Amino acid sequence: MRRCAIAALILAASLPLTACSGSDNKDSSKDAKPKAAGKTSFDCDDPNGDQAAWVEHCADEKPAPAEQSSTGLAFGKTYTWPDGLKVSVVDAREVTKFGEYDSTPDPGETGFRVELKLTNTGKAAAKLDDLSLIVEGATNGGEAATTTYETGSDPLEGRLAPGMTVTKNDDSVLGTKYGKKIVVTVQRSSENFDLEFPEFSGTIQ
Structure with missing residues (x-):
């Protein structure tokens, strides 16, 4: 009788172990979630990238709205209009080489060239x-006159x-008495009369 009781206790103790070992063999692969397909990367700021690929990957991107000033911008800074056209004044340099038919600056005037960088991040x-x-x-004031230097x-x-x-x-050409520090205002004609005209400040080099 004593031997039967001991055997029963041993059998009862082994049952939970069997149940636990059975649960450990469960196929965990059924619970694994499929990995999301990787998103193709494309550099939307690469000016030499493929145009068709840019339209596909970048035209619908909406940058987070942020306030931007249209005044007090230094040369090299960028202003973006609502349709995605970006503009910056790269620099302003004195012109010293003139074409055969160019109108050269008079004594007391500085002829110079303003260089602009433009990027279209819009859809049109x-x-x-x-x-x-x-x-x-x-x-001390003064406004430059527009001209064209051929070279x-x-x-x-x-x-x-x-x-x-x-x-x-x-x-442009500006009187030397006004110095070489200038403000360049980039105007843009449009049906939208709310467009800002950004102002860039710098020095004629």
Whole structure:
């Protein structure tokens, strides 16, 4: 009788171990979640990237809204209009080489060229003809007169397709008495009269 009781206790103690070992062998692969397919990366800021790929990957991207100032921008800073056209004044340099038919600056005047960088991050082509510059002296007044110097001229003309970046330039002449510190205002004609005209400050080099 004593031997039967001991055998029963041993049998009872072994049952939970058997149940636990059975649960450990459960196929965990059924609970594994499929991995999400990796998203193809594309550099939306690469000016040399493929245009069709840019439109596919980047045209619908909406940057987080952020306030931006249209005044007090230094040369090299960027302003973005609501349709995605970005503009920055790269620099302003004195012109010393003139073409055969150029009107050279008079004594007491400085001829110079303003270089602009433009990037279209929008969905539609941007008309560069809609852009124009006003250049003013930033020290003691004065406004530059518009001119064109043939050598290296690349004026604001044509259209800029989505995803493309170009560098254009605009020529002016300013009286030397007004110094070399200038403010460049980039105007843009549009049916939207609420567009801001960004102002960039710098020095003629």
